[in-house]
Amino acid sequence: MQLDTLFIIIGVAFLIRLAPSLSIKRWLLLASCILVLFWLQPGLPIRYLDFFLPLLVLLIGFFVWLSITPVEHQLTPINISTAVCITLVVIMLGSTRYFSMVGIITPSRPPAVYMILAPFAVSIFLAFYFRGRMQGKPATFSALLLFLLLLLLIQKSPFFGLQTSVFLRGMAGQTTLRASGLDLRWLGFSYIVFRMVHVIVDARNKRLKDVNLQEFFIYMFYYPAISAGPIDRMQRFLGDLRNQTPRKLNEDLYTGIRRILIGMFKKYALADTLSLISVSVTNVSQVSQPGWLWVMLYAYAFQILFDFSGYTDIAIGISCIIGIDLPENFRTPYLKHNLKLFWDNWHITLTQWFRTYFFNPVSRHIRKNAKNFPVWAMVLLMQLSTMILIGLWHGATTNFIIWGIWHGAGLFLQNRWSELLDSKMMDAKKPFLFHLNRLAGGILTFHFVAVGWLFFILPEPRQAFKALGVLFGII
Amino acid sequence: MDQSTFSPNPIATWKSIVRVIVFTALILVLGNVFFAMINPDLGHFSLYGRLWHGRERLPFGETPHLAYNFSMYNVDAMLKSHKIDSNDTKEEFVVLVIGDSSVWGTLLTNEQTLTGSLNRMGLIDEVSKKPVRFYNLGYPTISLTKDLMIMDQAVRDYQPDLILWMVTLEAMPWERQLTSPIVQNNPEFIQDMSTSYNLPYDLRSSLLKRETFWDKTIFGRRRELADLIRLQLYGVMWAATGVDQYIPDAYTPAQRNLENDISYYGLTQETLTSDVLAFEVFNVGKTIATEEASTSVIIINEPIMISSGENSDLRYNFYYPKWAYDTYRSLMNQYAQARGVDYHDLWDIIPEQFFTNSAIHLNPEGEDILAKAITRILEEYQLTAVQ
Numbered sequence: 001m002q003l004d005t006l007f008i009i010i011g012v013a014f015l016i017r018l019a020p021s022l023s024i025k026r027w028l029l030l031a032s033c034i035l036v037l038f039w040l041q042p043g044l045p046i047r048y049l050d051f052f053l054p055l056l057v058l059l060i061g062f063f064v065w066l067s068i069t070p071v072e073h074q075l076t077p078i079n080i081s082t083a084v085c086i087t088l089v090v091i092m093l094g095s096t097r098y099f100s101m102v103g104i105i106t107p108s109r110p111p112a113v114y115m116i117l118a119p120f121a122v123s124i125f126l127a128f129y130f131r132g133r134m135q136g137k138p139a140t141f142s143a144l145l146l147f148l149l150l151l152l153l154i155q156k157s158p159f160f161g162l163q164t165s166v167f168l169r170g171m172a173g174q175t176t177l178r179a180s181g182l183d184l185r186w187l188g189f190s191y192i193v194f195r196m197v198h199v200i201v202d203a204r205n206k207r208l209k210d211v212n213l214q215e216f217f218i219y220m221f222y223y224p225a226i227s228a229g230p231i232d233r234m235q236r237f238l239g240d241l242r243n244q245t246p247r248k249l250n251e252d253l254y255t256g257i258r259r260i261l262i263g264m265f266k267k268y269a270l271a272d273t274l275s276l277i278s279v280s281v282t283n284v285s286q287v288s289q290p291g292w293l294w295v296m297l298y299a300y301a302f303q304i305l306f307d308f309s310g311y312t313d314i315a316i317g318i319s320c321i322i323g324i325d326l327p328e329n330f331r332t333p334y335l336k337h338n339l340k341l342f343w344d345n346w347h348i349t350l351t352q353w354f355r356t357y358f359f360n361p362v363s364r365h366i367r368k369n370a371k372n373f374p375v376w377a378m379v380l381l382m383q384l385s386t387m388i389l390i391g392l393w394h395g396a397t398t399n400f401i402i403w404g405i406w407h408g409a410g411l412f413l414q415n416r417w418s419e420l421l422d423s424k425m426m427d428a429k430k431p432f433l434f435h436l437n438r439l440a441g442g443i444l445t446f447h448f449v450a451v452g453w454l455f456f457i458l459p460e461p462r463q464a465f466k467a468l469g470v471l472f473g474i475i
Numbered sequence: 476m477d478q479s480t481f482s483p484n485p486i487a488t489w490k491s492i493v494r495v496i497v498f499t500a501l502i503l504v505l506g507n508v509f510f511a512m513i514n515p516d517l518g519h520f521s522l523y524g525r526l527w528h529g530r531e532r533l534p535f536g537e538t539p540h541l542a543y544n545f546s547m548y549n550v551d552a553m554l555k556s557h558k559i560d561s562n563d564t565k566e567e568f569v570v571l572v573i574g575d576s577s578v579w580g581t582l583l584t585n586e587q588t589l590t591g592s593l594n595r596m597g598l599i600d601e602v603s604k605k606p607v608r609f610y611n612l613g614y615p616t617i618s619l620t621k622d623l624m625i626m627d628q629a630v631r632d633y634q635p636d637l638i639l640w641m642v643t644l645e646a647m648p649w650e651r652q653l654t655s656p657i658v659q660n661n662p663e664f665i666q667d668m669s670t671s672y673n674l675p676y677d678l679r680s681s682l683l684k685r686e687t688f689w690d691k692t693i694f695g696r697r698r699e700l701a702d703l704i705r706l707q708l709y710g711v712m713w714a715a716t717g718v719d720q721y722i723p724d725a726y727t728p729a730q731r732n733l734e735n736d737i738s739y740y741g742l743t744q745e746t747l748t749s750d751v752l753a754f755e756v757f758n759v760g761k762t763i764a765t766e767e768a769s770t771s772v773i774i775i776n777e778p779i780m781i782s783s784g785e786n787s788d789l790r791y792n793f794y795y796p797k798w799a800y801d802t803y804r805s806l807m808n809q810y811a812q813a814r815g816v817d818y819h820d821l822w823d824i825i826p827e828q829f830f831t832n833s834a835i836h837l838n839p840e841g842e843d844i845l846a847k848a849i850t851r852i853l854e855e856y857q858l859t860a861v862q
Contacts, residue, residue, distance in 0.1 A: 252496075254487030273704065277711040282541065292715030299711075 001041075001227070003268070004312065009036070013224070013321040017249065026241070029218050029322065030082065034058070035090045035105065041106030041187040046213065047166065047172040051110045052119075053186045054413065057248060058221075059123050060148070064196050064463035065216045067140045069205035071132050073210055082213040084386035089121055090364070109299065141204045148193050152263055155184055157396035188226040190393060194353055199234055201357055215241060224318040228311040230329040231349040239323040247323050256320035264314025271307035274299045279467070282457060290473050297471070300457060301450040308347070339407070339414045342449060350390065354372035359386045379415050394456070399464060403455035410448055501704035517699065518551030522707045524561020527714035531558055531585035532611040533625070534706060541721035544711035548660035548701040550628050552638045555705035556706055559610045559633050561718045567608040568858065571629055571747070574641030577777055577835045580842075582722055585611075587839040588686065589641075592846035596684065600636070601857040609639075616655035617646045619678075619756040624664050627763050634768045635854060636729045638761065641777040643835055644803040645794055647752040648740055649675070652681040660684050672759045676861035713807025726832045730793045739799035754810050761816070776807060778825040778845060780834040792834035819852050821845065 019025035044050040062083075063288045066074065073079075093106060094116040102109045110116070118157040134140040141261050154160045161181030169176045169184070199239075202208040211219075211234065219237050278300035279293065287293045295362040321327045335344035343351050365380050366373055384405060391404025451471065469475030523529045533553045538542035547553065554560055559569070572578055572590050580588030588593075590611040598607035612625050622640060629635065645651070653659060655677065662683040668674045689695045713719055742751065757774060764770040779800070780792045791795050804820060811818030829841030837845060850860065 249485045250488075250489045250492055254492055273708065276539075276705060276708045283543075283712065283716060286716035286718055289715065292711070295711060296715060 001311075005040070006264075009223070010318055010321065013256075013318045014253075016322050017252070022244065025323075026218065027085065030085060030214055031089055031225075033218055033221040033223045034086055035093070036107050036226060037187065037221050038093050040092075040227060041107060044183055044185065045174075045178065046183050047174060048108075048111040048115070048170045048173075049183070050107045050169060051094070051116075053184075053189075055116065055119060057186070057189060057192055058086060058090070058217075059119060059198070060151075060216060061192075061220045062123060062127070064144060064199060064215075064220075065211075065213055066127055066130075067134055067136070067144055068208060069135065069210065070136055071212075073212075074131075076212065079213040082217065086217065090116060090120075090210065120202050129322075129325065136203070138204065139199050144200055144454045145197060148196055152193050152393075153396060155186055155189060156392065156394075157181075159394075161352060179465050188221075191226070191231055192220060194231045195234070198231075198353065202234070212236060222324075224315045224317075225326060226321070228308065228315065229347075229349055230312060230315065230327050231353055232327055236327070237324070243323075252320050252323060256317040259313050259317030259320060261317075263315075263317060265310070265312045266306040266313060267310030272308055274303035274306065278303045279454070279457060281425055281463070284458060284463060284467050288470065290471055291335060293467065293470050297450050300453055301334070301446075303451065304456075305330070334446050335442065336445060337438045338418065339410045339445055339448060340418075342445055343407070343411070350393075354386050354390060358389060376416065380408075380412045383411040383415070387411065397454050397459060398461050399459050402461055402464070403452055406452045406455060410452075480695055485691060491744070497774065499658070507692035507694055507707070510693045511688055511695075514691050516551060516556060517696075518549040518553075521552065521555035521560070522705070523556040523710050524558075529558035529561040530556050530710075530713060530719060531590075532579055532588070533557060533614050535615050536710075538721045539705070542719060543709045543716065544719045545702070545705065545709070547699075547706060548654070548657050548666075549703065550624060550661065551700060552703055552810050554625075554628055554632060555610075556710065557610070557612070559629070562608070563582060564633060566605060568598075568603060568605040568635045568637070568716060569633065569635040570607060570639060570858075571612050571626065571633075571635045572609055572639045572641065572799045573626050574613040574639075574777065575617045575622075575643070575835070576615035576641075576830055576833070577611065577837065578611060578641050579615045580611065580613070580720070581615060581833070582831050583716075583720075583837075583839065583842065584722070585719070587842060589613075589837075589842050589845060589849075592839075592842045593849060596846060596854065597636060597852050597861050598850065598858045599861055601859055607853075607858050610635075613641070614657065616656060616657060617643070618652050618655040619646045619753050620652040620665070620668075620674075621655040622646070623668070623756050623760050623763075624661060626760055627664070628769065630764055630767045635770050637853075637858075638764055638770055638772045639755075640757075640774045642773055642774060643777050643779065644752075644795075644800055644812045645835075647754075647803065649751060649753050650740065652676065652753055652756070653680050662686065664790050668759065672755075672762070674755055674759060680682075688728065716765070729780055729830050729834050729836070731782050731827070731830055733784060733790040733793065734783060734788065735785040735786050737789050737796040737798060739796050742799065743801060744798055747799055747806075749806050749810065751804070752806060753807075757810070758814065761862060769818065771856070773856075774816055775849065775852075776804065776820045776822050777820070777835060778821050778823065778837070778841075780825075780827055780830040781829060782834075794834050821848055824848050 016025055016028045016032065019028055019130040037057070038051065041050050041054050044053075061271075091113060094110045094113050095106055097110045097112065112396070154164050158181040161184050164177055165181065165183040168175045169179050172388050199208065199216075215238055218233050218241060222232070222237070225232065268331065277286075277296055279296040280300075283296070287296065312329040316326045316328070327349055329350075331345040333342050334343045337343055360384055362385070363378065365459070366378060366381075385408070387406075387408035388401055388404035390407075391400035391402075394403075395399045451468065454464045454467050454471075455461065458467065467475060484713040508589040534544055534556060536542040537546065537549050548846065559571075570593075572593070578589055580591075583591075585591055588611055590609040591665065600607055613657060614621060614625060619642065622642075626640070627639065630638070653665070657703055659682050665676050665683060669676050669678055673697070684690075687695075693700070739747070756773075761772050764772050779795065782789075782790070782792050787796075791800055800822075804822065807818060807820070810816065825837060825841045825844055828846065829838050830836060831838050850858075853859075
């Protein structure tokens, strides 16, 4: 994110905070979330796609909301007003096509207004057609989940991404020779899908109270967290959004700006500087000495930490200025003495999401239905499958699967090791052993994670294994 | 972990916020003013030669992410990153090779450059019996003044035993002297040369950067500061990979079929005289070399491609119409004889097929031919190959 963009976003947050009432604050927040969704969407080479992708995600959001909201609560004044507001904001964005504003709010020239209105019209028709037939139905939830996973697969898989690009280019009358999976870069979609799945699953399990369309859209497309999380839970988020007790502006400003400055330092000073010497696809094959490759790998390990946690700090800081607390995402993960603790403190909200919506329910299901399933096998199966899924979320390619297996296997081994030896080390009468265990665990964990990053960075597993060979002086 | 542990600071009163803002602004202003007043020379600090080895050639490049190298304007810092700064030069017979991109080695690895070839010859100084070591101080912009600037600093800092100055006509016209960005960003050097040696630079030229008080502050020098940090960091990549230039698999060869055009900077055979060429820069270079290091300077007219393509009866190559280049050679000879300069004209020793993407860029074989020719010149200085 460019600095000028960041300053505008911070300024908008401040203006929202100064809103004279909670109601006005919400309307401003809704409008800004919609605007930012289009504004930060990367420009795409397929004609109008960088306008239609944010529009599509809004419409998907609308249908998810319809599916979780009882029919009698749908056509309320606040929901109708919200739908009208969103439509007007999108039409207003589309109308910039007719002014000299191309590239200012939207990355490229928006489509003609009738092309924007058509999806709205179809959505309204479908909404009324299915009204009363889809709300709260397991089949609806399943269909929505499948649809979201399909979109995620298209976005994350180079093969499906390429095929979709070819198809869309053909539709737009553009050459298919330049088609690429990168044509489908979609602002924050991975995070939005997580929020949508969370909402759908919680609604299916009756863990979600009614939420109006305005609140739903603000949660789903909350702009401070749109591009890099954290992934908040709706129940917690709405608590802050609905909070009538006024927060002290001076305290939020102080804390928010301090957090933003820390985040900016991490991202723009530390991460961007480390990126100059970090291991990459280009440079990894040019290095033959293990020592230098270790230096470059350490640089990458800290680059990714500072980059990601810097963005999170900025998001938390901006949100604090608005008056909403976002959950923490990083707590000194490289200082943890085992891999489980590392994952409890690295991208915390992602890990929690997978724990809540995959690990725990699937474990429960296996325990219930296969009582003789050995514990060690259960741990292995669940750790591997969870970490592979986390890997696939980053990209549906072999290297991310290997990265998932690396961490899944690591978590399994650490789990067994802890079972076996930790109790002896934890003996209070042996503080030396205890501290040695902690120190060695910390060093080992950091290096395990750092070496794992090779599979994360390098798309070709062969390249990653070769780099491993260089690192350990085998090649 | 779902609950945020991020809570506002209870001591953040409006008063303390204002205090922090005022205090920060004050520190910022005072820090900048102080920095501008002392105006430190930041180029002295270098990790090259300490944490990693020095570079084989000066920093230059437009694709840092691929070449781990980039263009900057602080000559001191550039030299501090060079191998010449960290090597134990007392045990060597040090020869500086100054020039443009043909010396720097566009499209060539360090081993393939002219200095790489010369170093492979394994020359020794017959007098002191020290091994001769050639240092590549070429820089890929064409201007004699740029050469002088690098030479001036290097001679003062490293006391070389000999200087090879590779030149070509394109670097000679007075009107080209200030066109190199590195010259434009070092106006104090131009001012100094003008004052100390009466070199007739146009000090009011809009090409020269005007330095205000603001430009001396931390904020004004932020680009220079960032460049210095980048230079140090790219040292890691240089040490790890040995790469300092992105060399593509394919390049566009130098133009062989030439335009039917014999103009040269609006000059004619009558107006292309020694007055329009910067011979005085050679004089100053020789003076500095003698006064600062008692060093000799050998000036070499570097090889150019002699095209055999279309219109090659009018032009030698993309750069030079025949009349202009022949006049230049004649003027150079006259100058060298008149001033007792050790000058060698190697303009036509390299056949056409040894040139790469420019009429002055050689391939590795071409560099070897040139290096052998230079070795023969160096025999006069009792620098000979080990038998």
